[in-house]
Amino acid sequence: MKKFKFQLETLLTVTRMNKEQAEVKLAEATKDLEEKRAYLSQLLEEMAQGHRDYERLTTEGTITVGTLMTYNSFFNWKRNQIENQQQLIMQAQDTRQKRMRELVAIMNKLKSIEQLKEKRLREYMAELLYEEQKMLDEIGGQLYFRQMKENA
Numbered sequence: 001m002k003k004f005k006f007q008l009e010t011l012l013t014v015t016r017m018n019k020e021q022a023e024v025k026l027a028e029a030t031k032d033l034e035e036k037r038a039y040l041s042q043l044l045e046e047m048a049q050g051h052r053d054y055e056r057l058t059t060e061g062t063i064t065v066g067t068l069m070t071y072n073s074f075f076n077w078k079r080n081q082i083e084n085q086q087q088l089i090m091q092a093q094d095t096r097q098k099r100m101r102e103l104v105a106i107m108n109k110l111k112s113i114e115q116l117k118e119k120r121l122r123e124y125m126a127e128l129l130y131e132e133q134k135m136l137d138e139i140g141g142q143l144y145f146r147q148m149k150e151n152a
Contacts, residue, residue, distance in 0.1 A: 004120075004121060004124045006117050006120055006121075008113060008116065008117070009117075011113060012110075012113045012114070012117065015106065015109055015110045015113055016110060018106050019103070019106045019107060019110055022099065022102050022103040022106050023103060025099045025102070025103075026096070026099040026100060026102075026103050029092065029095045029096040029098075029099045030096055032092050032095070032096075033089065033092040033093060033095075033096050036085065036088050036089045036092050037089060039085060040082065040085045040086065040089060043078065043081050043082050043085055044082065046078060047075070047078045047079075047082065050071065050074055050075060050078065051075075053071075054071050057071075
């Protein structure tokens with residue numbers, strides 16, 4: 001009997017490669033998101049440090065109008081940076097979710113193809129077993145009839 005050959009083996013291989021690529025893209029998107037979150041944490045810490053410095057100066061009473069304007073500009077600039085970074089984080093989250101959906105879709109396709117392959121393999125094995133059983137029955141019948149001829 002012929003050897004088992006899955007007709008969609010190429011599709012299965014390509015889908016596995018697509019899954020690996022999708023996993024890499026998801027990892028990259030996750031890394032990008034984490035880097036953006038870390039930078040936001042850094043910006044927030046810089047803002048908090050600026051507030052602490054400002055509070056220290058105001059309690060000491062050594063603040064001037066120029067210093068006040070400098071801190072005001074600094075806080076406005078930091079707020080803009082923080083808002084921009086939050087927008088970038090939202091975009092990175094959207095990208096990560098998109099990559100996750102792509103990976104799930106590819107994994108579902110891969111699972112379907114693998115299940116089909118398993119089903120075809122079971123059918124092949126059942127057919128092989130049937131053919132083997134049929135051949136054994138024929139051999140057994142031939143041996144029985146030979147023995148009957150010899151005894152007669």
